[in-house]
Every structure is written in structure tokens, then in C-alpha cells.
Amino acid sequence: MPLVNMKPLLRHAMDNGYAVAAFNLVDYGTTKAMVAAAEELNAPVICQTSAKTIQYWSHREIVSWVRTVADDSAVPVVLHLDHCKDLAMIEACAREGWTSIMIDASSMPFDENLEVSKRVRDIAEKYGVGMEAELGQIMGVEDDMHVAEEDSVLTDPEDARVFCDALDLSAFACAVGTAHGFYKGEPKVDFDRIEAINKATRTPMALHGGTGLSDDTFAKAIARGSAKVNISTNLKHVFVDSFVQYTKDKPGDYEPLRVIDAQYKACKDLFGGFIEKFGGKDRAPAFMAQHG
Template sequence: MPLVSLREVLKKAEEGSYAVGAFNCNNMEIVQAIVEAAEAEKAPVIIQASQGALKYAGLNYIVSLVRAAAESTRVPVVLHLDHGTDREQVLKALRAGFTSVMLDGSKFPLEENIAITRQVVEIARPMGVSVEGELGRIMGTEDHIQVSSYEATFTDPEEAQRFVRETGVDALAVAVGTAHGVYKGEPRLDFERLKKIRERTQIPLVLHGSSGVPDEALRQAISLGVRKVNIDTDIRIAFLKKVREELSSRPEEIDPRKILGPAREAAREVIRHKMRVFGCAGKA
């Protein structure tokens, strides 16, 4: 089926009080793993590409891969730009056919973040494309975007209310204790803050840096209004662990398909588990 907008899948997630998984892709095998998992679980899915993925695979390759995957399935598929950092990058994604974009203006002062995010909303909305904004900085590294623990700031509920009102975004990424990359200890989410943000904004919330967060914590966050959960690191870990195992067990193998095929299956199983935790399984 054709690609759908983020707004479309999040509307149903709101009605059903579940979250839709947003899984980062970098190559063909991971795109296939994401869609195979969605089909197996009968779940709507968001396939997203970061700046690193677009630089590695190329904008047109990513779009073509995801479109081909969407056309081969009956589950709703969203193609989302993850962490777009400026207007020009977002415009490139819009022209290429992304059905959802994120403008990450979290590094800017509130007034500037509101202004640039509102500009993107005004461009994207007439095109039927959804927009995700971010308020508060999420610690860790996402490709070349780095935020130290010193720089990381949690989202302020009052600022979130103003941000949503003045930008008109479809979803809001919040900083409540998650981090990009691999955790050194167990993350502790600020559920009280999350509850206040939801009460003041009444908008689908997005949890970045969700790899490594315990399942029960994710379920609680979803019960408090999180409707999009981003997963990248857990997929990479499963994929590369299997690649290493296959290379170790068959050092003379020269067929990459016999190495990458099992890795794709390992990634698919991780994604299926996440979909069940998020509550989106069976909702396509």
C-alpha cells in the first residue's frame, strides 16, 4: 500500500492508547527486517532515516527501498526523517517523498525553535506531511549529533504547552530521561514530568533513545501518552552480533547473503518483540 503520514497512524494510536514503533534503517536488510516484522505482527510501522543513514545509503536509495517495502505489504508504513537539523534538509526530504519529517530545533533557544519549527509545519502541512518537533535535549550521540550530560535538559511542561500551541506540530519529542546510544546503567524516566507534559499539550508524545529502556518502563510511558517510540541501537546490536557469529562460525564464507540473511532475521525478532511491548501488534 502507499506510504501514509505519521498523523494517520498516531491518530489511531491515540484512540487505542498504544504506541507505534519507529525503527531506524541504514540498509536494505534492515528495511526488510522492519517490514517483515510489521507483517508478522500485523502492526503499523514507522521507518525512519537519520542524517547518518542518508549520508551512507543516499536519500534516493532510502526512499526507493522504503517505497518498495511499503508496496509489498498491506500494513501502514510511514517514511520519517529523523532529526532533521535545518530547513534545507527537511525540504530535500519533502521533495523526495517522505511522509513525515522531524525538525530538531532543540539546540536553539525556545523562541528560535518555535519559529523554525512553525516554518516547517507551514510548508509540510499543505503537502499532507506530518511534522515532529523536539523540546529539551536528549543526552547521547545520534550519528554526528552529540549531547553531553551537562548540555542535556529535560523538557519543561509549560514550555511544551507553548511550543505545541505556537508551532502546530503533530507530535512532540520530549526529554524525560532517555538517551541515544548504549546505556551504561538502567535509565530512569521522569514519569511525573511526562504526565504533566501530556496534560498540558494533549498531543502524541515521542520517546527517543528508547533502546535499552526496560519493557515495563516503556509500557508506563505509553500509558502516559507516548505514541511513537524510537528504536535504533537495539536493532544494530542484534544485527551485528549475528554478523559476528556467522563470520566466526564460517570464516571461509564468501557469499554475503549467507551472513546478512541471518542478521536480518535477528533484527526482525527484536523488532517484533518491541511491537508487542508497544501494543501496536494486531493494530494494522
């Protein structure tokens, strides 16, 4: 089926107590594995792209991958631009076929962040795509953007309300104690803050920094309104480690397709595990009944 807009999908997820898994694709193989895992579980999925992935492959290539696998699929698939500060790239993605775009102006003061985000709101409306924006500073490293723990700023619920009321977002990214990358020690996720923000905004929350969180943390965050959960670092490690492990186990095998298949299967298993963990299994039919 054609790619879907993220806004109604995340609204359905929030209203029905589950979250849609969002994975940062690396290449065509990982894209194919994401959708195949979603199909096996009859679940929606979000294929995300970082700015540097787009710069490496190009808009045209990435859109062709995702459309190729989504057009032949019966489950809802979103193509989403993750953490982007470049308005020209954001508009190019919306124009070329992404069905959701994200502006990350979180390093700016509130008023400037809101002003830039409103400009992106105009782009989203122009092309009829979903939009995510961020308020607060999420610690860690994402797409070469570094935020130290001492520089992270947790999102204030009242600021969140004003921000979301002005933007009518598909997803709201905010700082609640999670971090990009692998955690050093036990993460201190502020569940009360998640609940307060969701009550104030009634906007589906995007939980960034999903790699390394416990099943209990996921469950508590989703129960409080997190409708999109991002997984990136975990995928990178499985993608590389599965290649290394295959060549270690079979040092004389230089058939590329067997190595690629080993990566594909390892990534697909990873995707399926998270989709099921976030409650996405068998959610596609109900969404399609309302929005198909």
C-alpha cells in the first residue's frame, strides 16, 4: 500500500495504548527487513532516515527503497525524517516523498525553536505530511549531534502545552531522562513528567533514546502516552556485528549474498522483537479499517 501519514497512525497508537516502532534505516536490506518484520506481525512500522544517511545515499534512492517494499505490503508504513536542522533538506524530503518530517531546533531558546518549527509546519502543510518537533535537550549522540548530560534540559509540561498548541504536531519529541546511544548506568526516566506532558498536550509523544531501555520502562512510557519509540543505536550494532560474526564463523565464505542475508535475518529479528514489545502486533487491521 502507499506510504501513510504519521499523524493518524500515532493518534491511533496513543488512543489504543501501543507504540509504533521507528527504526533508522541503513540501506535497502534493512528497509526490507523492517517491513518484512512488520508484515509477519501484522503491525505498522516507521522507517526513519537520518540526515547523514540521506546525504550518503540521496533522496531518490531512499524513497525508491521504501516505496518498493511498502507498495507490495498490506501494513501501514511511514517514511520519516529524523532529527534534522536543515530546512532545505526538510522541504526536499517532503517534496520527494517522505510522509513525515522532523525539525530539531531544540538547542535554540523556546521562542526561536517555536518560530523555526512554525516554518516547518508550513512546509508540512504545503506537502500534506506529518511533522515532529522537539522541545528540551535529549542527552547523548544522534547523527553527529552531541548533548552532554550536564547540558541536557528536561521538558517543562507547561512549555510543552504552549509549544504543541501552536504547532498541531503528529509527534512531540521531548527530554524526559532518556538518551541517544547506549546508556552508562541505569537511565533515570521521569515517568511523572511523561504523564504530565501527555496530559498537557494530548499529542503523541516520540520517545527518543530507546536503545538499552528495559521492557518495564517501555511499558510504563507507552502506558503514559508514548506512541512512537525510536531505535537506532541497537540497529547499528546488530548490522555490523552480524557481518563480523558471519565472517568469523565462516572465514572462507566470500559469497556476498550469504553475508547480506545473515545481516538481513539478524536485523529482521531485532525489528520484530521491538515491534512486538511495543504492542504493535496485529494493530494494522484496526488502523486500516479506519484510515485505509
